[in-house]
Amino acid sequence: MTTNKIILGVLAAAAAGTIIGLLFAPEDGDNTRKKIKKKTNTLASDLIDALEKSKEKATETAENIKEEGKAYKDAAVNKAEEYKDTAKEEINKF
Template identity: 65%
Template sequence: MATNKALWGIVTAAAVGAVIGLLFAPDEGNKTRKKIKKKTNSLASDLIDALEKSKEKAASAAGTIKEKGQQYKDEAIDTAEQYVDDANEEIEKYR
């Protein structure tokens, strides 16, 4: 969550800085608008790439968590089965 906020902050600051820089540039309005559009498209592309990477990392983390959860579940089942077997052996001793 903090990473997303930081990412949005960086992207927003870069966009604002680019727009301010272009607005004070000595170019004609038409050229300035083209530069703003080009820079905005570039920033949007960078943001999409960053979001895709974040999505991939989240999917990877979810997969890892799922695998660990399955391991813990399997270990718990094995332990429970061992306890049942041990209990049955103890019961058989007294029969």
């Protein structure tokens, strides 16, 4: 979550800086608007890429947690079976 905020902050600052720089640039309006559009599209593309990477990482982490939980469950079931078998052995001794 923190990484996403940092990425968004950096992209927002870059966009703001670019727009301010272009607005004060000594070029005509058409060129300035084209540059703003191009830079905005680039920043949007970068943001989408960053969000997709974050989504992939979140999915991977969720899968790892799921697998780890399954391993704990399996270990608990095996341990319960051991206790059950031991208890049966002890009962059969009497």
